[in-house]
Amino acid sequence: MHDHPSHNETRALRLGVAGPVGTGKSSVIAAICRQLRDEFALGVITNDIYTDEDARFLKSAGVLPAERIRAVETGSCPHTAIRDDVTMNLIAVEDMERDFAPLDIVLVESGGDNLTATFSPALVDAQIFVLDVAGGGDVARKGGPGISGADLLVINKIDLGEHVDVDVDRMVADATSARKGGPVLALSRKRPETVEQLCAWVREMHKTYAAGGHIPVDPGPMAPHHHGEGDGHTHSHGHSHGHSHSHGYTHSHD
Numbered sequence: 001m002h003d004h005p006s007h008n009e010t011r012a013l014r015l016g017v018a019g020p021v022g023t024g025k026s027s028v029i030a031a032i033c034r035q036l037r038d039e040f041a042l043g044v045i046t047n048d049i050y051t052d053e054d055a056r057f058l059k060s061a062g063v064l065p066a067e068r069i070r071a072v073e074t075g076s077c078p079h080t081a082i083r084d085d086v087t088m089n090l091i092a093v094e095d096m097e098r099d100f101a102p103l104d105i106v107l108v109e110s111g112g113d114n115l116t117a118t119f120s121p122a123l124v125d126a127q128i129f130v131l132d133v134a135g136g137g138d139v140a141r142k143g144g145p146g147i148s149g150a151d152l153l154v155i156n157k158i159d160l161g162e163h164v165d166v167d168v169d170r171m172v173a174d175a176t177s178a179r180k181g182g183p184v185l186a187l188s189r190k191r192p193e194t195v196e197q198l199c200a201w202v203r204e205m206h207k208t209y210a211a212g213g214h215i216p217v218d219p220g221p222m223a224p225h226h227h228g229e230g231d232g233h234t235h236s237h238g239h240s241h242g243h244s245h246s247h248g249y250t251h252s253h254d
């Protein structure tokens, strides 16, 4: 079991950012880096299946010096490396903390996956789950461990609400009730006051963590599921509770 010593000065706050494909995980990380890089010593680890595309995006956006952005190529479905066997990611985070000690915050971006992927608390101390309005106003009501159990739920791209017929206030209210009152942030990179609210949350989380007052919480195991391989074969994952069933979600890795 990995412990979380707040007194270890080479140990940063490890903050995960997860959520479905394209909701804006990289953009959230870019915004945090731009706003907070003069205040905190930062590093970023990205996860992609076969590429280092997210790392390249963040490097080309110049949000941090390039050597502080590293990619883990998981070679498997993204949740595996952030939840089932976090070894590759833990090594990447620890290497980064050692190489740039002392770091204040290491941001870990998960590969874009489905609604059920969350980080293991053995890898991150706190996690943000990112949805966007373009995915539909009812997504927040569907629940799932990331939506209900992440430390912060971001509803991103609220500038697009009117174009996709989503009532943002309603979506935030649905999400808040799915989270039993846990924090929900309506975000758009085009609305600076919302980016500032995101940064205020990160600052507060770092403060609580550094004072030893934050206990990492597991949002819950993901639902067991099958993957269609596109060749007529499937494989399934039975997760920690030891049984599996199909939920009808498939994706291929090509």
Ligand SMILES: Nc1nc2c(ncn2[C@@H]2O[C@H](COP(=O)(O)OP(=O)(O)OP(=O)(O)O)[C@@H](O)[C@H]2O)c(=O)[nH]1
Pocket: 020, 021, 022, 023, 024, 025, 026, 027, 028, 054, 111, 112, 113, 156, 157, 158, 159, 160, 187, 188, 189, 190
């Ligand atoms: N209109 C609008 N577009 C946004 C916003 N944030 C991100 N986007 C766009 O949404 C798209 C996806 O953003 P990313 O940050 O790459 O999303 P991601 O979740 O990291 O994507 P994957 O890593 O592929 O899962 C990009 O075209 C962004 O420019 C926003 O606040 N408003």
